[in-house]
Amino acid sequence: MTNKIDHIGVAVRDLDTQIVFYQDVLGLTCTCIEEVKEQKVRVAILPIGNTKIELLAPTSQESPIAKFIAKSGEGLHHVAYGVVDIEKALEKAKSNGILLIDQKPRTGAEGSKIAFLHPKSTGGVLIELCQKI
Numbered sequence: 001m002t003n004k005i006d007h008i009g010v011a012v013r014d015l016d017t018q019i020v021f022y023q024d025v026l027g028l029t030c031t032c033i034e035e036v037k038e039q040k041v042r043v044a045i046l047p048i049g050n051t052k053i054e055l056l057a058p059t060s061q062e063s064p065i066a067k068f069i070a071k072s073g074e075g076l077h078h079v080a081y082g083v084v085d086i087e088k089a090l091e092k093a094k095s096n097g098i099l100l101i102d103q104k105p106r107t108g109a110e111g112s113k114i115a116f117l118h119p120k121s122t123g124g125v126l127i128e129l130c131q132k133i
Helices: 014-025 064-071 086-096
Strands: 003-013 032-036 041-048 051-057 075-083 112-115 126-132
Touching: 003 041, 003 064, 003 126, 014 051, 051 064, 064 075, 075 086, 086 112, 086 126
Parallel strands: 003 051, 075 126
Antiparallel strands: 003 075, 032 041, 041 051, 112 126
16 A cells, blocks of 8 residues: 655644754755645655655644644644555555545645545554655
8 A cells, every 4th residue: 555654744833943953953955845725834845865854834723734733732743655546545544444534635745645544543643645646
């Protein structure tokens, strides 16, 4: 079903401040900043090895990231696994009794197709399935 860890999503209040931390303290390079309007977030991509750190800052109080930060504070939000066929991956998860947050894929950062699996079915971890286009 999966072929790699695509990225680790980190919820942050201030994207610019956290980019400075990841670049100046950890030595990573921010290669992309974009707004994903559907998710109401600004996203910064910082590659590390064969994966990426994805910093997520809300652009609205209605954003799922804003709600997450209000409830849990800043920090680890999700782990994203790369898949070759997201529709098949969602079907397989559903047939195995996994609760789906997204019944169908939607558009995420870098134009990827994404869908989330509910933490109640995944040992408490929010899992994103991610198919690169």
